[in-house]
Amino acid sequence: MSDDHTHVQEFFTARAADWDRRFPDDGPAYAAAVTALGLRPGDRVLDAGCGTGRALPPLRAAVGTSGVVLGVDLTPAMLHEAVRAGRDRDGRLLLADVIALPLRTAAIDAVFAAGLISHLPHPGEDLRELARVVRPGGTLALFHPIGRAALAARQGRRITPDGLRAEVNLRPLLAGTGWRMTSYIDEDDRFLALAVREG
Template sequence: MIQIVEHAPHEGPDAIGVALKAAGLPTRVCRTWAGDPVPDTADDLVGLVVTGGAMAAYEDFPGRDAELALLRAALDAEIPVRGVCLGAQIGWADVRMTEAAHTDALFAGVPERLRVLHWHGDTMDLPAGATLLASCDRYPMQAFRIGGSALGNAVPPGGGRDGGRRLRRRLPEEAATAPGLVESAPAELAVLARHRDGVFKCFAAFVAARAEQTATRAFFTRRAATWEERFADDGPRYAAAVDRMALRPGARVLDLGCGTGRALPALRAHVGDAGLVLGIDLTPAMLTAALREGRDNDGHLLPADACRLPLPTAALDAVFSADLINHVPAPAMALREWARVTAPGGTLLLYHPSGRAARYGSPLDPDDPFAEHNLRPALRTAGWDLSRYEDAPHHFLARAARVAG
């Protein structure tokens, strides 16, 4: 779901809403100007769009604290965020793209210089850690990016399909302070609209391409801080599962979807100081929790996508994966990727501290991908040979060997 926060009835989603709809992305609108409460969690979001409203960047408004909390939650979970406004009410100005804009996923197609109509006169400081993408003399913060997923911009403008009509209604009022504004407006607005729509289309494609990852990351981010407390009894269970892998000293092993790293101490104990232990997770907040628990003493922690591992072919001797395969968007692709990074004869252990009946209830669905008659051929197709399958009341365990070829 894409959450749109709308501050004023004349600043609706419009053009960006059209781009999101064209990409097949469902949206919901929080109309703060009508009294709608701002959502108190980002759990179910794959994108967040905040449209213009307040006439000054630091102006207070109803729901401001709740909105800032939602933005912080979205940034923490690396949910794609788009903040859109129109700029400053000073007439036309040349906006320059920075060097960083040339390689930006959204702004790479925008011209080096672009004439922009600015709408109101406030300015703001560049957020800490942000990368400036576009600037002009009167309003330096035209566009910026925070991390790899959040973008704030006044250019190209955020106005919707009726933006041109609204601007043209105001042009006579501005003509006295901005000579030539009326005459140049239609052509200039057409250029702006073309680039605006291009950027919005790129944003929609960006959101759609990573929607499954975003949903997973959003779900686990809010829970990461209390994960160890909630599952404090799992340590011995994970250690018992690792025992079943028969790891040898010096082996190279990966805990995939490591979360807070509960399996890392047991993996390190088996491979010893000469072995290599990696812990990979998609959610940075989980890795932060693992660091708090000191799990970096047992293995190297890396943020990465389970379907696109930053590892060379045959780099590992074993992969441990607890309660992950049901969270990846493409399980078959994931199993193939795990086979790619595992040397022939290496081990894969799929584990959960509860059996399927305890998790799903009875009777079990025969189409469940974890049923043996479904899991075995899926593993075989991906390059694994299932050698052990246990679906007990208190655990699920499937062990497979990497086949050659």
């Protein structure tokens, strides 16, 4: 594992046990973002950087019992918390890095990624790997339960135009990694960028 990935793992390991208690009111925002992904019963969906698995129940509800829900995370402590919360009942949990997913090419219909993009050491490579596992025409949701400005304020910093999630930066990044952005919302109570896998 690279130093960058080790730092990400250490960050989340230190916070895993307390994660859900720190953000108890995010459930409706997760459910709304999953709805925006437009999943259908029987779809195969990947929660990339699933953390404690808060998106797994709404993802399972969207794809039904005939669908496949996979949750992938780099941090064992986060997956442990997902199991402790019983969310492994809604999806299969895999310890893996998004830079090298243990999935076949075009095996997935959609990817849900909550808070992931801010923690990618190599966003271009990681988004390209997500594109690899999604079928042409499949979808990607890059989500955060609060917008860029609200998150910056929470962290005691200013929003900057060079941020990765700024539309002017994110749109070409997605375009260069196999995705076409179809929607971009950055409001105080949510960040949601939707993209389609190019053929």
